[in-house]
Amino acid sequence: MVLLVPSVFVWVLVEERADRAQEVARDIAKSWGGTQEVNGPYLVVPYTETYQQEIDDKSVTKVVQRAAVLFPEVLEIGGDIGVEDRKKSIYSLPVYHGSLQLRGRFAARPTNMFRAMHGGTINVAYNQAVLTIGIGDVRALKSEVSLKLNGVQSLPFEPGLGSLAMNPQYRAGRAQNPSGINVAIPHATWRDGFTFDIPLQLNGSRAIYVAPAGQTTKVALKSDWPHPGFTGAFLPETREISENGFDANWTIPYLARGIPKVLTTNSVPLQDKMLGVKFVEPVDFYQTISRSLKYAIGFISLTFLAVFVLEMRSGWHFHWIQYGLVGLALIIFYVMLLAFAEHVGYALAYLIAALAATFLNAAYVGTSLRSKVAGMVMFLVLASIFAVLYALMREQDYALLIGSVIAFVALAVTMFVTQRIDWSGQQT
Structure with missing residues (x-):
C-alpha cells in the first residue's frame, strides 16, 4: 500500500508527458493542417420573404433573409491520401496530403425550392447563387481550386461560405479553422441542372471527414496508412486493410441520409452526419x-x-x-x-x-x-x-x-x- x-x-x-505530446501535436497540426472536413458541394440561392405582422394592433412589414440549399443529385468522392510521420523534438504526429476529386451533377431547379414560411412574398436573387464547399482547415489548401462546369467551363473558387455559416456545436474539437470556398453559378446554368468536377489538394492531420452531400453519395478513399480507424455516422460497406495501406468504399442512399432534397437554412448542412477515417497510431x-x-x-x-x-x-x-x-x-x-x-x-x-x-x-x-x-x-x-x-x-x-x-x-x-x-x- x-x-x-x-x-x-x-x-x-x-x-x-502525454499532455506535452498533445501540445506538440497541436503545434505540428497548426503549421501543417488540422483535421479536415470536406462538406459539400451545395448550391445556395439567397432569397427574401416579405410579409405583414401585427404588432400592437399595427401592421408591420417584415423582410427576412433566407437561403435555399440544393443538394447534388449524385455525388462521387474519390481520395488518395498519403500519410507520413512529422516529427518535432522527440514527438511525432501522423500528417497527410490528400488528393480529393468531387464529381457529380445537380438536377434542374425543383418547383418547391423557395418556401414562404409566413405566407409572404418571395423575392429570389437568382443571379447570386453560389456553389459552396465547407472545409475544416481552409489554410491547408495547397493549390487553387477550380470548378469544371458541364465538362467544359472552368470557374475559380473564392474564399468564404457565401450566406451560410459553420455551426460551432458540431465542429468543436475537430476542425481548427473552419470556413469554406464558393463560386458563382449563372442562373441559366443552375436552372436546368449541371455537372461538376472539383479537384482538391489539401493537407491535414489525425483524420479526414467528408459529408454525404449528394442525394446518392459514393465515397472511395485509399491511403498508404495501415492503421485506419473508420468513424462517423456511416461505416464503409467494403474495406481492405493491409501492411501497405487501406482501401474503403461507402454508399449512402437518399433515405439513409434523412434530409430532404432542398433545405432552407443559414448554416452548412450535415455537419453532424459526416463519415471519415482516423489515422490511428499503432501504439499510444x-x-x-x-x-x-x-x-x-x-x-x-x-x-x-x-x-x-x-x-x-x-x-x-x-x-x-x-x-x-x-x-x-x-x-x-x-x-x-x-x-x-x-x-x-x-x-x-x-x-x-x-x-x-x-x-x-x-x-x-x-x-x-x-x-x-x-x-x-x-x-x-x-x-x-x-x-x-x-x-x-x-x-x-x-x-x-x-x-x-x-x-x-x-x-x-x-x-x-x-x-x-x-x-x-x-x-x-
Whole structure:
C-alpha cells in the first residue's frame, strides 16, 4: 500500500508527458493542417420573404433573409491520401496530403425550392447563387481550386461560405479553422441542372471527414496508412486493410441520409452526419503505460508473494526494507518504460525496462537469501509477470478477465505452497 504513493507520482508523470505530446501535436497540426472536413458541394440561392405582422394592433412589414440549399443529385468522392510521420523534438504526429476529386451533377431547379414560411412574398436573387464547399482547415489548401462546369467551363473558387455559416456545436474539437470556398453559378446554368468536377489538394492531420452531400453519395478513399480507424455516422460497406495501406468504399442512399432534397437554412448542412477515417497510431504508449499502472498493486503483490514463498523455503529472513527496495525497482520499471518509449518505441522500451528490473530483482533476492535457486526462480517469476502484463496491455478487451484469473491462480499456488509452513515459526 505504501508503494502506491510513488505509483501515483509516476502516473502523474505519464499524464504530464502525454499532455506535452498533445501540445506538440497541436503545434505540428497548426503549421501543417488540422483535421479536415470536406462538406459539400451545395448550391445556395439567397432569397427574401416579405410579409405583414401585427404588432400592437399595427401592421408591420417584415423582410427576412433566407437561403435555399440544393443538394447534388449524385455525388462521387474519390481520395488518395498519403500519410507520413512529422516529427518535432522527440514527438511525432501522423500528417497527410490528400488528393480529393468531387464529381457529380445537380438536377434542374425543383418547383418547391423557395418556401414562404409566413405566407409572404418571395423575392429570389437568382443571379447570386453560389456553389459552396465547407472545409475544416481552409489554410491547408495547397493549390487553387477550380470548378469544371458541364465538362467544359472552368470557374475559380473564392474564399468564404457565401450566406451560410459553420455551426460551432458540431465542429468543436475537430476542425481548427473552419470556413469554406464558393463560386458563382449563372442562373441559366443552375436552372436546368449541371455537372461538376472539383479537384482538391489539401493537407491535414489525425483524420479526414467528408459529408454525404449528394442525394446518392459514393465515397472511395485509399491511403498508404495501415492503421485506419473508420468513424462517423456511416461505416464503409467494403474495406481492405493491409501492411501497405487501406482501401474503403461507402454508399449512402437518399433515405439513409434523412434530409430532404432542398433545405432552407443559414448554416452548412450535415455537419453532424459526416463519415471519415482516423489515422490511428499503432501504439499510444502514454495511454498504455497509464493503463498498466492501474495493475501496479497486483503486479507488486505477485512479486511480493513470490519473494515471501522463497523466504519461507530458504530459511533466511528477508527484511521489510528489502521488500520495499524490490517494490521500488518495480516502480522504476514504469519510469524507464516511459523514458525509453519516447525514444525507441513501446515494444523495445518494454523489453529493456523489463529485463533491467528482472535481472536486478532476481540477483538481489538470490544473494539476499543465499540461494542461486531462489534467484533463478525469482527470474522466472518476474519474467512471467512482465510477459503477462505486456499481454494484458495488448488485449484491452480481455484485460480484466485475464487479470482476475491470474490473481486467483497466484493466490491458490501461494496457499498450497505455504500449506505445510508452521506460522508460529517452525517449518515442518
